[in-house]
Amino acid sequence: MPSLQLIFQIIAGLGPYFSVAILLAIFLGLFLPWGVTHPQKWLYFYIIGLSLLPFGGNDPDEGGSLYKQITWGLLYVLCFVSIIRSSKDTGAPKIHIPIELFLLYGFIFITIAWSDYKLSSFKRYVLLVGLLLIAILSSRLSMLDRSFAKIFNKPLAIFMLCGAAVAAAWPSLAFDTDGALRAFTSHKNTWGQFTLLCSILFFNNILARDNRKLYLPLLAASLVMLYMSKSATSMLAFAFCALLAYGFSSKNVAGKFIVLMSVLASAVAVLVYSVLHGALPFDSLIELVYKTTDKSSTLTGRTQLWQLMDAEIARHPWLGTGFGGFWVGQDGPSGAVGRRLDWGPPTQAHSGYIDGLNEIGAVGMVLYAIVMLCHIYRCFGLYEAGMKVHFLLHFSLIVGFLTNNYAESSLIQGTNMWWIITTCSIIEVYNRLRLHKSTQAKPPAARSGLQF
Numbered sequence: 001m002p003s004l005q006l007i008f009q010i011i012a013g014l015g016p017y018f019s020v021a022i023l024l025a026i027f028l029g030l031f032l033p034w035g036v037t038h039p040q041k042w043l044y045f046y047i048i049g050l051s052l053l054p055f056g057g058n059d060p061d062e063g064g065s066l067y068k069q070i071t072w073g074l075l076y077v078l079c080f081v082s083i084i085r086s087s088k089d090t091g092a093p094k095i096h097i098p099i100e101l102f103l104l105y106g107f108i109f110i111t112i113a114w115s116d117y118k119l120s121s122f123k124r125y126v127l128l129v130g131l132l133l134i135a136i137l138s139s140r141l142s143m144l145d146r147s148f149a150k151i152f153n154k155p156l157a158i159f160m161l162c163g164a165a166v167a168a169a170w171p172s173l174a175f176d177t178d179g180a181l182r183a184f185t186s187h188k189n190t191w192g193q194f195t196l197l198c199s200i201l202f203f204n205n206i207l208a209r210d211n212r213k214l215y216l217p218l219l220a221a222s223l224v225m226l227y228m229s230k231s232a233t234s235m236l237a238f239a240f241c242a243l244l245a246y247g248f249s250s251k252n253v254a255g256k257f258i259v260l261m262s263v264l265a266s267a268v269a270v271l272v273y274s275v276l277h278g279a280l281p282f283d284s285l286i287e288l289v290y291k292t293t294d295k296s297s298t299l300t301g302r303t304q305l306w307q308l309m310d311a312e313i314a315r316h317p318w319l320g321t322g323f324g325g326f327w328v329g330q331d332g333p334s335g336a337v338g339r340r341l342d343w344g345p346p347t348q349a350h351s352g353y354i355d356g357l358n359e360i361g362a363v364g365m366v367l368y369a370i371v372m373l374c375h376i377y378r379c380f381g382l383y384e385a386g387m388k389v390h391f392l393l394h395f396s397l398i399v400g401f402l403t404n405n406y407a408e409s410s411l412i413q414g415t416n417m418w419w420i421i422t423t424c425s426i427i428e429v430y431n432r433l434r435l436h437k438s439t440q441a442k443p444p445a446a447r448s449g450l451q452f
Contacts (some may be wrong), residue, residue, distance in 0.1 A: 029300045029436050039082040040141045044152035046075055048159050050192060051417035069128065072415055076130035079137045087139055095136045098430045100374050101423075105129065108323045108412070111360055115322025124324030127414035131423055139428040143435065148428055149201055149210075149336065149393055151257035157218055159254075164221065164342050165190065167228075178364045189408055194230025194416060196404065198222035199238050200396050207249040208389045210383040237403035241396040246426065249392055308337045309349050313358050320361030323412075352404075352411030360412070368412070369374070371426065372402070378429045394425050 009431060050071055058190065086092045107270035115121040142148045163183030168175035175181055202219040206212055312321075312333070327334045327347055338346060349355045357365050375398060383392040401422045405411050410418035 012101075014307060029055075038136055039079070039333060040146065041437060043138065043141070044155040045158075046078075048152070048155045048194075048209055048417065050075070050160060050415065051420070052190065059400040064243075068415065069123070071128055072130065075140045076133050079130075079133040082136050083133065083140070085139075088136070092140055095139050095427065095429065095431055095434060096434065097132065097370070097427060098374065100367070100371050101426060103366070104371050105132075105365055107364055111320060111322045112324070112325075113363065115321065115325030117325045117328045118322075120328050121322055121324040124414060128170045128412065128432065129324075129414075130142050130425075131414050131420055134420060138424040141377070143432060144426050147209075147390065147393075148425065149205060149337045153205070156194075156201060160195065160218070160222055163225065167225075178230070180230040181225060183225075188229045189231050189234075191236040192226060192229035193404060193408060193410070194402060195222050195226040195229060196231075196234035196238055197421065199226055200241050200400050201393070203238075203242055204389075204393045204396055205247060206211065207245060207392060228362055233404055233407040236399045244399060245392050245396045248395070249335045249388070285354060304341060305337070306354060308340055309351075309354050309358060313354070316361060317357075318363055320357070320359045323359050323364075326359055337451065348409040350407055350409060352409045353406070355409045370411050372398070375429060378433050381415060381433045382429060385433065387432070387436070389431060390429075394429050396420045397425050399420060 054150075062394055105128070108128070112121040112125060113242075138151065142151055158397075163185075166184045167181060174183050176188055178188075182188040183437040184192045185191045185194070199219060199222040202215045202222055205215040206219060223238075223378075226238065312326075322331065329335070330338060336345070349358065353365070356368060360368075376395075379391055379395045379398065382388075382394065401410070401418050404418065413419045
């Protein structure tokens with residue numbers, strides 16, 4: 001009995017989230033046979049839940065926390081078991097990892113060698129690699145009998161409606177001091193990124209003419225909550241995605257004409273303004289955006305942070321500080337940056353591109369750019385192959401991801417919702433296009449990636 005009492009004291013001392021993780025592990029362990037045979041039922045509920053709820057340890061400052069290791073580690077184990085089981089099914093598609101993504105991950109691993117916090121870097125890298133298990137399982141599920149959208153339609157809708165319920169029932173919890181909606185998440189930007197994903201998905205479902213009576217009200221609700229989050233970057237990202245998706249989805253010339261005329265009108269407006277005022281209109285446009293979104297000219301303190309990060313990057317421009325070795329708390333290298341700000345302390349650079357350049361350097365970012373360019377090229381390959389519904393969703397997701405990373409950091413973050421979705425999208429598009437080519441009259445394409 002004393003030993004049992006000691007165990008309970010240790011668990012209680014670790015905190016309530018640790019206890020939740022243990023109970024979750026026990027629950028899923030008891031129902032593991034059901035879990036590994038029906039991964040489509042729980043995969044994205046688990047992912048979105050960990051990405052939004054506090055016990056997921058999704059704060060970048062908790063890169064190697066015990067909470068994160070247990071909750072995400074359990075997910076990776078479940079994905080691995082499901083992959084092994086499904087690989088025995090002769091009808092299951094073989095999933096390959098694009099060689100350029102493999103090279104990026106290989107370089108990221110090498111950067112751990114010069115990280116000042118190698119253990120923290122290694123833990124974060126393990127989380128990053130575990131994400132590949134999610135992407136492999138997600139791609140296999142999507143290519144069997146479901147589209148990528150159908151896998152996470154329901155989880156997104158349910159979590160979004162839960163957020164609306166929390167906002168209605170406990171406004172003091174759901175809204176921060178500035179009146180921005182954060183629902184049950186820790187920050188308004190987290191909720192903004194989530195509702196951006198919801199809005200993109202529901203908008204694409206409407207364009208695909210998939211149950212519009214359901215997705216029209218869901219889209220309206222997601223847009224309202226996106227606006228209430230006051231996340232200007234996410235709102236701008238959705239505007240880009242919606243405009244491009246509408247143009248590409250149009251079966252007649254009218255839709256494409258609208259997009260083309262919007263681009264031409266913008267170009268003509270810039271030209272006219274420049275001729276009349278002798279300067280480009282970007283400063284005026286930026287000021288207008290600030291007034292419209294009720295933001296300061298410093299982007300809520302981001303510009304000061306970015307200037308400090310520029311000085312850090314200049315010290316190691318080519319190879320970076322090492323993956324996961326910068327934002328490790330106030331005792332680490334990020335502490336000096338935080339102490340020079342009049343707000344914070346920050347746990348990220350609030351720009352995925354700046355964080356990426358700082359940690360993996362110009363060499364790593366070139367590899368990352370290659371991964372993105374290859375993915376975009378393959379997305380258009382889906383369009384050329386007649387798979388326009390798949391093209392619209394995956395192209396919208398990558399546009400949203402690239403735009404959102406301007407002022408939010410989700411680039412190469414192993415447990416970030418947007419990086420998870422983007423990695424799943426990269427691997428699925430690669431394999432969907434590969435499968436399409438292999439089913440044509442031509443001989444199967446030569447193997448150019450890792451197979452699972």
